[in-house]
Each structure stands twice: as structure tokens, then as C-alpha cells.
Amino acid sequence: MYPEFDARKLEGVGFPGILLLPAAMVHEPAMTAAPSPWRFCVAPMMDWTDRHCRVFHRMLSARALLYTEMVTTGALIHGDRARFLAHDPVEHPVALQLGGSDAQELAACARFGADAGYAEINLNVGCPSDRVQSGRFGACLMAEPQLVADCLAAMKAAVAIPVTVKCRIGIDGDDPHVRLRQFVEIVSQAKPDAFIIHARKAILKGLSPKENREVPPLDYALVHAIRRENPHLPIIINGGIHTLEDAALQLTHVDGVMLGRAAYQTPAILCVVDALLFGEGDPVQPEDGLARFMPYVARKLEEGVPLAAMTRHILGLFSGRPGARLFRRYLAENAYKRGAGLNVLEDALSLLSSRHALLEMADAS
Numbered sequence: 001m002y003p004e005f006d007a008r009k010l011e012g013v014g015f016p017g018i019l020l021l022p023a024a025m026v027h028e029p030a031m032t033a034a035p036s037p038w039r040f041c042v043a044p045m046m047d048w049t050d051r052h053c054r055v056f057h058r059m060l061s062a063r064a065l066l067y068t069e070m071v072t073t074g075a076l077i078h079g080d081r082a083r084f085l086a087h088d089p090v091e092h093p094v095a096l097q098l099g100g101s102d103a104q105e106l107a108a109c110a111r112f113g114a115d116a117g118y119a120e121i122n123l124n125v126g127c128p129s130d131r132v133q134s135g136r137f138g139a140c141l142m143a144e145p146q147l148v149a150d151c152l153a154a155m156k157a158a159v160a161i162p163v164t165v166k167c168r169i170g171i172d173g174d175d176p177h178v179r180l181r182q183f184v185e186i187v188s189q190a191k192p193d194a195f196i197i198h199a200r201k202a203i204l205k206g207l208s209p210k211e212n213r214e215v216p217p218l219d220y221a222l223v224h225a226i227r228r229e230n231p232h233l234p235i236i237i238n239g240g241i242h243t244l245e246d247a248a249l250q251l252t253h254v255d256g257v258m259l260g261r262a263a264y265q266t267p268a269i270l271c272v273v274d275a276l277l278f279g280e281g282d283p284v285q286p287e288d289g290l291a292r293f294m295p296y297v298a299r300k301l302e303e304g305v306p307l308a309a310m311t312r313h314i315l316g317l318f319s320g321r322p323g324a325r326l327f328r329r330y331l332a333e334n335a336y337k338r339g340a341g342l343n344v345l346e347d348a349l350s351l352l353s354s355r356h357a358l359l360e361m362a363d364a365s
């Protein structure tokens with residue numbers, strides 16, 4: 001179990017959106033005896049959680065479970081498989097998310113993922129985009145729980161690592177209380193290792209993917225009820241969790257939390273995950289996390305990766321601190337320039353402690 005959390009560790013550490021919590025709130029809920037591998041996850045996000053982003057996130061938290069962007073079975077079977085599966089060993093633990101609905105293809109792709117070293121394979125049953133619907137996968141599979149069960153069973157038979165599913169609470173005109181219960185009952189027969197539930201419906205016609213992450217209301221209570229009704233199933237909750245305080249509250253109901261936009265846009269949240277949610281070590285200072293990321297950036301620059309491809313993921317690191325806007329703007333304006341090197345990142349960092357940063361703070365107040 002987790003050692004008593006020492007709130008004094010956070011004294012004087014200015015992390016935005018992170019409140020000090022009573023020790024009782026940061027403990028594993030009584031329902032599980034061992035730490036869940038899904039206790040804190042960073043969501044799969046297309047175009048955001050690429051390999052550079054995941055290395056950066058890993059420099060901030062050793063314990064967060066990271067997910068790749070969704071990769072379709074078609075891409076892995078017919079495309080440049082090595083490129084789609086490429087990742088850095090330092091990212092671990094990292095899960096590969098697959099999109100597809102053909103059981104045999106998913107089984108083959110799960111094997112590719114396991115052979116490439118991923119720690120888990122996750123099936124996407126939550127994405128509402130038109131492109132995904134026309135391929136008959138993503139959120140529209142909420143209406144085909146038996147097919148999802150068959151896919152997961154085939155994937156589980158193919159690999160020895162955990163196989164999980166990420167779903168919604170329903171689609172379109174569904175009553176989520178009926179749909180989600182039916183989905184979990186049928187799909188759990190395939191014995192997935194965990195359900196990650198984005199606690200809102202997907203509206204397949206009429207809302208964009210972005211709107212589908214904001215407009216349908218969140219129903220956390222339903223996900224908590226599913227957890228109570230299925231005490232043997234690891235349930236991870238996702239959607240609208242903005243702070244570690246929200247996350248710790250959720251952990252009193254479910255086995256794990258998955259943060260998407262908040263983790264990406266304010267990555268300093270990750271700096272306190274190990275200390276606060278796992279009782280491990282002291283919070284990482286954002287500057288120290290960035291310093292650890294630098295050798296990776298230097299190595300990738302030598303391999304020809306443009307600086308901006310890496311720095312675009314760190315723009316929000318100092319959000320809420322003096323100089324954060326200067327840091328962000330300097331990187332956004334300079335990192336994409338031809339030949340931009342590590343010095344651009346160092347110069348951006350120096351702005352944090354500059355006179356300009358103090359002026360920025362004075363302007364804001």
C-alpha cells in the first residue's frame with residue numbers, strides 16, 4: 001500500500017491547480033489490496049501523445065501509465081509498421097492503443113505491439129470521428145458489445161500482456177444506464193484486464209470530435225456505480241478531470257484515473273503524481289524535468305528531428321508562473337526556425353527568471 005503522504009513535501013512548490021489534500025484522500029480505495037497499474041494514466045491523444053511527448057511526460061513522472069495515439073490495424077498491417085510502433089525504452093510503462101474491429105487483425109496487431117515491447121494493448125471504443133465510423137470502429141462499437149468481446153478475446157489469446165478497452169457510456173439516443181451496463185456485462189466475458197470509461201456519451205451524428213469531448217454531460221456517478229456493481233473489474237475513469245485534487249477524489253471510487261487535456265496542457269500536474277498519488281519521492285521541479293528531457297532533445301536533433309516537433313509538447317509546462325507566457329511565445333516563435341537548436345530552449349528557459357517575467361507578472365496583477 002501507499003506510505004502516508006507528507007503534505008509538507010509540497011510546501012513552497014507552486015504547482016498550478018494542485019491543492020494539498022488530507023492524507024486519507026490520497027490512499028488507494030479500500031476495495032483493492034495491491035496498487036493498480038492504472039492508478040494514474042495519461043490518455044491516448046491523436047497528434048498529441050506522440051513519442052516525443054511521452055518521453056517528456058516520463059521525465060515528469062515515473063509512475064504514470066502512458067498511452068500512444070490510436071494506431072489502426074490497417075496502418076500496422078499494410079503501412080510502415082516499424083515507424084508506427086517505434087518508441088523509446090525510457091517511455092515505459094507505455095500502452096499501445098489500437099483502432100479496429102476485425103478480431104483476427106486486432107489479434108495480429110496486438111502481437112506486433114507485444115513483440116515491440118509495449119506493456120499493454122488497448123482497444124479504442126470511444127473515438128467518434130466520421131473517418132473512424134466509416135471504418136466501423138471507435139465509439140460506434142458501443143452498439144456491438146458482442147463484436148467487442150470477440151475482438152478482446154482474440155487479442156487476449158494472442159498476447160500475454162494486459163488487454164484493455166477504452167469506451168464511452170453510450171452513444172446517440174442510448175440511455176447510458178442501460179447501454180453501459182449491457183456493454184460491460186457482455187464485454188467482461190472476454191476478461192479484459194481493465195475498462196477505461198470516458199464518462200460521457202458520444203454523439204455520432206452532428207457533433208465534431210472536439211464537441212464530443214465537451215458537450216455531452218459527464219456522468220461520473222454511473223461509472224462509480226459500475227465499479228460498485230463489478231468489484232472484480234478494474235475501472236478507470238476519464239473525462240473532465242482537471243486537477244490532482246479531482247483525481248484523488250475519483251480514486252476513492254474507482255481504481256484509476258485517466259487525464260487527457262489537463263495532463264497535456266498543464267504538464268506540471270505530472271510533476272506531483274508520484275509523490276501525491278503513489279507516495280514516492282518528492283515532487284519533481286518542472287525545471288528539473290525539463291533538464292532531464294534535454295539530452296533526449298539533443299540526441300533527436302542530431303538525428304534530424306526538428307526542435308519544434310519536441311518543444312510543442314512543453315509549451316504549458318510553466319503555466320501559471322511568472323514568465324510562462326514569455327517562455328511559451330519564445331518557443332512558439334523560434335523553435336520552428338530552420339536549424340533551431342538546444343540554445344533556443346535554453347534561451348526560453350532563461351526568460352522565466354528574467355526582469356521581463358516580473359513585468360509580465362505585474363501586468364497580470
Ligand SMILES: Cc1cc2nc3c(=O)[nH]c(=O)nc-3n(C[C@H](O)[C@H](O)[C@H](O)COP(=O)(O)O)c2cc1C
Pocket residue numbers: 043044045046047048069070097124125126127166198213238239240241258259260261262
Ligand atoms: C487532441 C486529442 C486527441 C485524442 N485522440 C484520442 C485517441 O487517439 N484515442 C482515444 O481513445 N481518445 C482520444 N482522445 C480522447 C482522450 O483520450 C480523452 O478520452 C478525452 O480527451 C477526455 O479526457 P479529458 O477530459 O481528460 O481530456 C483525444 C483527445 C484529444 C484532446
